[in-house]
Amino acid sequence: MDRKPLRLAILEGERVLTAAGIPSARAEAEMLAAHLLGVERTKLMMFPLVDQSVVDSLERLVQQRATRVPLQHLTGAAALGRVTLAVGPGVFVPRPETEQLLEWGLNRLRGLRNPVVVDLCAGAGGLALALAHERPDAEVLAVDNDPTALSWARDNAERRRLAGDVPVHVLEGDVTDPGLLAERERGVDLLVCNPPYVPEGTPVPPEVGDHDPPAAVFAGRDGLRVLRHVVAHAARLLSPGGGIAVEHDDTHGGSVPALLAARSELTDAEAHNDLAGRPRFATARRDPAGDPTRSG
Ligand SMILES: C[S@@+](CC[C@H](N)C(=O)[O-])C[C@H]1O[C@@H](n2cnc3c(N)ncnc32)[C@H](O)[C@@H]1O
Numbered sequence: 001m002d003r004k005p006l007r008l009a010i011l012e013g014e015r016v017l018t019a020a021g022i023p024s025a026r027a028e029a030e031m032l033a034a035h036l037l038g039v040e041r042t043k044l045m046m047f048p049l050v051d052q053s054v055v056d057s058l059e060r061l062v063q064q065r066a067t068r069v070p071l072q073h074l075t076g077a078a079a080l081g082r083v084t085l086a087v088g089p090g091v092f093v094p095r096p097e098t099e100q101l102l103e104w105g106l107n108r109l110r111g112l113r114n115p116v117v118v119d120l121c122a123g124a125g126g127l128a129l130a131l132a133h134e135r136p137d138a139e140v141l142a143v144d145n146d147p148t149a150l151s152w153a154r155d156n157a158e159r160r161r162l163a164g165d166v167p168v169h170v171l172e173g174d175v176t177d178p179g180l181l182a183e184r185e186r187g188v189d190l191l192v193c194n195p196p197y198v199p200e201g202t203p204v205p206p207e208v209g210d211h212d213p214p215a216a217v218f219a220g221r222d223g224l225r226v227l228r229h230v231v232a233h234a235a236r237l238l239s240p241g242g243g244i245a246v247e248h249d250d251t252h253g254g255s256v257p258a259l260l261a262a263r264s265e266l267t268d269a270e271a272h273n274d275l276a277g278r279p280r281f282a283t284a285r286r287d288p289a290g291d292p293t294r295s296g
Pocket of ligand 1: 092095123127173174176193194215226
């Protein structure tokens with residue numbers, strides 16, 4: 001059968017994606033080709049010639065991407081830390097912006113044995129599963145209130161369990177409920193959260209506006225509607241010395257650290273940037289002064 005040069009199909013994909021305004025057009029065309037061939041992007045040179053069916057499939061995926069369907073919906077996968085999650089319609093796609101928060105959380109757990117970790121607003125389960133992957137001694141709980149997100153998170157948790165990671169408990173819960181996880185009060189060593197935080201009415205790219213669930217993105221006029229509850233949960237749930245890391249909008253670089261600093265139970269409120277240097281998450285810990293058995 002007539003075989004075709006993959007390089008030409010990728011170049012054509014790059015051309016179409018560039019015309020559609022996609023910034024990393026070449027990289028994305030290669031990622032789609034790698035997805036179709038079931039290999040890592042770095043291995044594409046091992047496939048100089050491909051069947052016409054591969055060229056046709058690549059063209060179809062490129063056309064879909066050109067209409068701004070998220071790349072991760074087309075490949076069905078998104079990575080956070082060292083885990084790859086299944087993602088698709090109805091669930092928020094984990095972003096590289098969250099990597100620094102994950103790293104902070106892992107550092108925070110250093111030196112603690114059998115830590116209890118809670119991921120609020122867990123979506124597909126990225127933070128919970130990435131933390132569980134690194135810390136097999138942890139008890140990890142992932143909470144979300146959206147049935148579709150919960151279903152993706154449960155599937156991802158099961159896949160990671162089968163791959164040998166510690167099981168993550170995926171729970172239905174509403175972060176606006178003041179009694180959430182009441183049985184865990186003062187018992188959580190690390191609380192991580194990437195909540196919805198975009199102020200209502202903020203223009204967002206089509207990948208977000210047309211494909212991420214609105215309740216996963218927007219949170220009231222100031223973007224803090226869910227986040228305020230998260231701070232209150234930290235004050236209640238964290239063990240003495242336990243840490244919270246919460247992601248926020250790049251316009252919240254002052255307000256979210258201030259929300260944390262305003263809680264008398266918390267100390268060491270700090271602002272952090274993401275890899276692109278934008279204000280992205282805030283951290284604090286529960287003041288250990290009241291409990292001599294634990295130190296921060
Ligand atoms: C920005 S997404 C983040 C998902 C995941 N943490 C990540 O980084 O990929 C926010 C998530 O918060 C969930 N959410 C929104 N409001 C919530 C609430 N009141 N209680 C629990 N989860 C909520 C949404 O369903 C969505 O999955």
